[in-house]
Structures are given as structure tokens and as C-alpha cells.
Amino acid sequence: MKTVLIANRGEIAVRVVRAAAEAGLRSVAVYADQDADALHVRLADTAVALPGDTAAQTYLDVDALLAAAEASGADAVHPGYGFLSENAGFARAVEAAGLTWIGPTPETIEALGDKVTARAIARDAGAPLAPGSTAPLTGARQAEEFADEFGLPIVVKAAHGGGGRGMRVARTREEVADAFESATREAVAAFGRGECFVEKFLERPRHLEVQVLGDGAGGVTVVGDRDCSLQRRNQKLVEEAPAPGLTDEQRRTIHTAARDICAAVDYRGAGTVEFLLGADGTLSFCEVNTRLQVEHPVTELVTGVDLVREQFRIAAGDGPSFTRTPEVRGHAFEFRVNAEDPGRGFLPSPGRIERLRVPSGPGVRWDGGVEAGDSVAAAFDSLAGKLLVHAGDRDTALARARRALAEFEITGIATVLPFSRAVVDEPDFSTAGFAVGTQWIESELMPRLVPQLRPAPATTPVLQRLPIEIDGRMATIGLPAAFLAALGSVPGTPETSGTPEVRDDDEHELTARTPGTLTAWLVEDGAEVTAGQDVAVVEAMKMESRVPAHRAGTLSRVAGEGASLAAGEVLARIE
Template identity: 70%
Template sequence: MTRIRTVLIANRGEIAVRVARACAEAGIRSVAVYADQDVDALHVRVADAAIALEGTTAAETYLDIPSLLAAATASGADAVHPGYGFLSERADFARAVEDAGLTWIGPTPASIESLGDKASARRIAIAAGAPVVPGIDRPLADAAEAVAFAREHGLPVVVKAAFGGGGRGMRVARTLEEVPEAFAAATREAVAAFGRGECLVERFLEHPRHVEVQVLGDGRGGVVVVGDRDCSLQRRGQKLLEEAPAPQLDDAQRARIHAAARAVCSAVDYRGAGTVELLLARDGTLAFLEVNARLQVEHPVTEAVTGVDLVREQLRIAEGLGPSFTATPAPRGHAIELRVNAEDPGRGFLPSPGRIEALRVPGGPGVRWDAGVEAGDRVEAAFDSLIAKLVVHAPDRDAALARLRRALGELEVVGVPTTAAFARAVLDEPAFATATFAASTQWVEAEVMPRIEPQLRASPVPSAALRRIAIEVDGRRVVLGLPDAVLAAASGGGAAGLALDDAGVDAAALEAPAPGTLVRWLVDDGATVVEGERVAVLDAMKMETPVVAHRAGTLARAIAEGATVAAGAAIARIA
């Protein structure tokens, strides 16, 4: 048995807060890490200690393995919890942690390699007897290979990142002409989110449900199924609302998906918490999708109906004790989770970073609020848009829906648009709210989004980057990281250098819909465009967002590919 005393949390936001709280309850010291703009973030305030990673991008900070290992050494940590996203499914990070003599709170590097690679996971699933759809069991060489697959097996197809998850690096093509761009977009997004661009292709099931199984493995072939969830309410392949147990599953279907999940994870001697994801078509066809070798964003709904603390179980398994139970717990009641993202559903779920000016959190019986922010905090443009998770638990699904409706009535977020507007709309949809539950993974975009009104845009906030200054204290060199605003005030600069343009609105200006990086121009400089035409692609909060022409005319580019822009900044003029 390995006794864990100090955990470095290699993540940020809501999940870092969640892990720090679990550590506190277990009597374990927690250490946060932070990018410059997260210097005063909630996860930093909640942890027992915090170490700066000295950078502003994910690549410089939460994806930088040497910096994270250095932080672990500096803080005296003897274990690392990766959370979800970032490096949580990177075998090289897990191996580097173990090579440094630290305890990795997660699956073994070998399991991450075999399951994190979707091609390898697919082969394991086939060997374990899990159902699959037609696909290529290795990364694609190029877009032409994806086109050839579509010609042979038919449309639609899905191109998706071989390494990673969370809906990023995934594109659906319904015509042969769309396949090359789907490959290019999925590759770009995979590189931005996971640092690797390899992609797979599979037949795409139209209008399926997304069902997943939560497991815990002891690392020696023993796997216990904790429960199942439905995560069908998605946009662009990313989940918005999840519930447990999955509704409208009969006993045979439930037994089959549980058995498939157990078999796949037992085949690799899975250790810790993981999730096996499957698609369920309307005709009852089941298809293995992937294994997320980490904790899921939606793990609280399973915790609510089973009484299992999955993070505490992760800590226990990492210490060599194995899960605290061996049989699937009988679910008690029903739980629903809403991801409260800083996005505007009325504008196609456009990412909307900014400052949370005011926040009223719902409470009462059966309500849980897992957040990474408080009132006054910023939602940073460089990172994920998730700000909190609203979880409700009640005796049955109808009661849970009523409780969610009540909790949403209490929730108030001022300063940034949120997906709460989506939830309020979806609760009025019979396809979701009735006992028959007819929602699918494409239902939100096809049926709900067109009826949601846009919200007020978030106001721009100043950069939170730090400027580092070396000073001497008692003969020792110390580096201070200070926000630019503090330095400006100290130097008497105030708002010097700022200028306002009083010339009025430029009707020809094509504005960036969100802050981010322009990753690709889709039309040439000087091209003639029509209103509504896609002209560029913006990487905003780790998601690709199209920029469309606001009017017809001749486009003149104002910035180059790779440039960083603020929301509302002119990226081109259409004359």
C-alpha cells in the first residue's frame, strides 16, 4: 500500500476544485498549479498551496510536462491527479510522473496507450465482443483515405481525433465534398486540444443516443460497473446535459452495455475510474464508441444515484486498496447534470469569455453546484468554457426535471451568456421531458437551437497576464509576478496609451464573433463573397468557430492566420 500525503492537481477550474475538496476530506494536502491569468482563480484559493506555471497558453502551462513535474518537486507532492482534459489521457505524462517516483492517480500508462488510441481501443472492443460500426482501425494517412472509406462504406462518416475526447477534434461529413475539410478541421482541433492530430474515420449513426458506463478497475483485471448515464444532449459532439441512470433502457440492453464495458476494461487490467461510451440507434443497434481513461465531467450524476465518491475511490485505488465495493450499486432515484458554460446558445453556442459580475447559486434539497468560479472571477478565453455544473437528484426522473426547473429559476449569472438558457428551453420540449425520451445526439442542433434567442454579449475584460520582475530580498533573488494593471497603477500610468475611436461604426468591418486565434482563411484575399458565406475559422476557447460574411462584397483581410483577436475586432473588411 502506498500512502498518499500531497497531491499535485495538474488541471484548473471546476475539476481542480473538486479534487482539492476530495483531498481535504481524505486528509491529503492539495497543490494547485496556475497559468498567469489564473493567479487568483478559485482552484488556487481552495487548494492548500499553489505553484505558478509561468505562461498564458495551455501549451505553456497545463500541457507542459516539465513545468508540472517541477511544480510537483517544488511543492513536495508525492502524487499527481490529472483531472479531465489537458494531459489526463496522455500516457507520456503518466509515465513521466511514475518515472519521477510519484504516484499517478489514474490508469497505467499502458492502459492509457491502448485505450486512449481510439484505433487500438476499437480492436480491443472487437476482441472483447463489444459491438462496433465499420471503421478504419488505425490513424488516417490523409484526407484521401477518409474519402476512399466514405466511397466504400457510404455516408455519413465521422472523422475524429485518435487521441483525446470531449467532442473536440470530431467532424461529421454527409457528402464526399465535405470529407477533406472534416479531416482538416478535426486534425487542427485535435492538435490544439490534445497536442496530437492523428484522426480516425467511422460510419456515423444518424440520431443515436449516447449511453455510457462508469467503471472502477483494481489494476489486476477486476472491474466493477458503478452505473450508466445518458449523455445524448450535445452540440458539436460536446455534451450539455447528462442524466443517470440512462432512461428508456430495458434490462437486456442494460446488461449488454454493462457486460461490454466490463469486458473491454478487464482486457487491459484497467486501474481507477474510467468510462466506456456507446451509441444506441433507434432500431436498438449498439456500437462501441470509445473509452475515456479518466474521470468524466458528468461523474456527479453517477455519484448522486449510487452514493459513491468517485474521486475518493480514485485516491483509494491509487494507494493500492482497490475499489471499496465489488458489485454494481442499485441506483437510488434519478440525477441530471447541466453544464453551465460561458456560451451563447442563441448564437450557435458561441464561446463568450468575460467577467462574472454577479452570481446567484441555486440551493435547497437535492441540488449540487460544482463550480470553478465565483462572482468577480473571469472566464478566460484561453481555456475551456465550462464554469460550473448544476446537478439535481430526486426520487424519479419527473421529480428531477421539476427540481432542475426550480433550480434554474434561482440561478442568475450576470456578465457572460450561459447555457442555462438552453436548459430552460429544453425542459419545455416534449421529446426530452416526457417518459418516452426521444432525444438523440443531433436533436439539440436540429430542433432546439433555432428557437433560442441570443443573449447580451460579454463585455471585454483586460488581459490578466502577469509581468515578472526580479527583486532582491535579504540577499536572495526573488521573482514577482504582477498583473499589468498593478504595474500601471504603481508607475502612474493609469490608462495611458488607451485610445477610443470616435469615428463611428465601420459597416464594412467583419468582426470576430469571439476572442481567439484565427487558424484559417477559407477564401482568398480580394475574393468576392456572399452574405452568410463561411470565410474564416477561429479557435475560440479550444473550439473551432466559423466566421461568416455579414454582407456581400469584396473581402480584404486585416489579419494573418495565427493572429490573436479580441471579440468584436475587425479581421477583414467587405467592401
């Protein structure tokens, strides 16, 4: 294994590029049009374009990724997280092409990546389990029948993928069908597959994780555990290691269950086994993420283990560098720096970063995917980077986090930093009074957050690809559309539409609050709507947001389902 193609983007691609350099491996980046000058592209040894500006055209295109591997001479593929990282078909295609897949076997991904099958494996391994469906749902009716049998609330989850996408909670029977449709739609958009299952929802649960490394022959080592309870829309914002406040029995239970589940499938590489701990003390297996986690650095900081380097070792056939759980040293926090506005319900805020000053000093680490001048694209994830702190104990780590968060400066986009600064001072997040759960942000903190002052989201320059003859051979080059526009019309290039007209002086117009894609209308054209009623669904940065009517009246659609929207573009008129 000499050359690793990184089938991903952003901060995880940067993380793998750096680990590859330290391991003496050559790195190959891939990029969509928006990412042509991204940090991971600049740092990699070489980079290959994936022509297109959507996830489906680029980072989810198996053929394009394999072609990039062949063109660059890569002999291995690291999938990062998200996109195709838990896609057994991609892993199988990589291996069929004669390349090394840095991850679990395709068979393991199929067994554990399908959450229904994973529940059966967990049951056989003796792991704690809440009631749930034993097969993917065929329709909303099955979810309603499950609710009738086991009671509410329930949660509908995508059977494939992770990251909190394709997950909806229903607390009333009337919400069940909508939860099924929404979870299915988001799962298709994020993972390309819409199968979902249902299980009993634990009230005010904590989210616990166990990091493992498997040698592929039945040997599984538990590296440590984490708490990832601070979430919005079931996606994590703050993580820490080790998980605070667990009894010895609870910690032993989740470590043993994680080891036994992964040993049952001869797990290979790095993986995470997730559990929920209900407010009543109920422990339940949740899922297995057959990949590296966004929050893996907190475990690295308290154990001294480089998990990406361990992935390289295992993929090369050398196995993990240790076989006993490392001693935990101190406490670590990770704060995700997402381009979202907490005061506007964590509304995505894509745009150009004007200024970026990251903190430093003892025990502070920045895993970033951007620099000043870079853009956070609307088509992809909102994660710009991760701020990590490590200290000798949790209270000292909290003090260090307050200092580091106060030093952090980023302008040009809204970010979740105001939320992070608030949460480290919350009594419910203190060591003595720790009482947060996965719904705590929405129920307790969000009502107190205020919107940020920020410029309108900027659009990311899109490349236009042109045929050109070089030394008697035809080639294709990509140039920014703005550059071509400055030169004037170029023969043979498609005409580009200008920025949609945005009007803010018409009280009848319902406009998009952020760039994205109109995925669904929730009301019929010509319907009577009330102020605050959800009328449409817009997907941005791989998350669905509901658009409420700004006034009562008769709605007339302007944009159609599937339309790409600019911030401020008119969706409908309400007369």
C-alpha cells in the same frame, strides 16, 4: 500518498481539492497567469505558478508541471480531465519522477486512449461495433475512400483525447476533406496530436456511458450508466443517470462490454466506456475515456459512491471499496453552466462574472469553479460549473431541476442557462416521450433560441513577471499589468500593447465576435466572397467557430493566422 498536485484548473480542480481535504491529503494547485486568483488556487493548501497565458505554456507543459510537483513536495498527481489527463507520456513522466499517478497505467492509456487500438480491443471483447477505419488516416483521401465504400454520413474523430473535440460529421462527399482538416486542426489545438480515424455515423444516435472502476489486476466493477445525448458540437450539455428507456438486454450488453474491454487491459482507477445507440436500435462501441468524466457526479448521486475518493484508494494500492454494482437510487441530472450564448450558436462568452447566486435546497448540488468577481478566461474551457439535481424518480428530478434552474442567477457573461431552462420543458425530453439524440439540439432547439443581452466580453488581466531582489537573492514576482500601468513605466518591463481599436461604424470591416485565436483562413486574400460564406476559423475556449462574411465583395485580410484577437477586432475588410 500524502500530497496531491492537481494538474488542472477550474471546477474539476476544486472538486479534487475538496476530496483531498476529506481524505486527509494535502492539495497543491497550479495556475496560469489568468488563474492567479482562481477559486481552485484559493482553496488548495498551496499553489504553484505556471508562468504563461496559454494552455501550451502552462497546463500542457509536462516539465513545468513536474517542476511544480517537486517544488511543492507533492508525491502524487491527479490529472483531472482534459489537458494531459489521457496523455500516456505525462503519466509515464510522473511515474519516472517517483510520483504516484492517480489514473490508469501509461500502457492502458496508450491502448485505450488511441481510439483505433481501442476499437480492436472492443472487437476482441465482443462489443458491438459500427464499421470504422483500422488505422489512423494519413490524409483526407482515405476518409473519402471510406465514404465511398461504406456510404455517408461518416464521422472523422481525433484518435486521442475526448470531450467532443476533434470530431466532425460529413454528410456529403464534398464535406469529407474539410471535416478531416478541421478535425485534425482542432485535435492538435486541444490534445497536441492530430491523428484521426473515421467510422460510419449513426443517424440520430443516443450517447450512452458506463462508469467503471478497475483494481489494476483484472478486476473491474461497473458502477452505473448514464445518458449524455444532449450535445452541441458533439460536446455534452446535459447528462443524467441512469440512462432512461433502455431495455434490460441493452443495459446488460453495455455493462458486459464495458467490463470485458477494461478487464482485457487490467484497467486501474476510474474510467468510462462510451456507446452510441442509433435510432434503428444499433448499438456501437464509441471510445474509452481513461480518466474521470465531467459528468461523473450524476453517477455519484444515484449510487452514493465518491469517485474521486475511489481514485485515491486505488492509486494508494487499496483497491475499490466495493466490487459489486451498487443499487441505483433515484434519478439525477447534470446541467453544465458554460459561458456561451445559445442564441448565437453557443458562441463563447468569456468575461467577468458580476453576480452569481446558485440554487440550493433538497437534492441540489453545485460543483463550481468560479465565484462572483471571477473571470472565465478565453484561453481555456468555457465551463464555469455544474448544477446537479437528484430525486426519487426522473419526473420528480425534472421538477426539481425546473425549480433550481429558475433560482439560478449569473450576470456579466452569457451562459447556457436559457437553453437548460427550455430543454426541461421540451416534450422530447420528457420521461414518456424521450426522443433526444446527439444532434437534437442543433436540429430542433437551436432555431428557437434567442441571443442574450450582455456586455461586451471583458479581458482578463494578465500578469507581468518582474525580477526583484529579496534578502540578497533574486526572485520573480507577478503583478497585474493594470497595476503596473497605474504606477507608470517600470524599468526592464516589456511594453504592452493597448486594446486593439474596435470600430463598429465601418460596414466594410469583418470583426471577431469573441476573443480567440485566428487558426485558419478559408479563402485567399483578395478572393470574392458571398454574404454568409465561411471565410475564417477562430478558436476560443478550446472550440473552433467559423466566421461568416457579413456582406458580399472582395476580401482583404487584416489579421494573420495565429493572431490573438479581442472581441470586435478587425479580421478583414470586404469591399
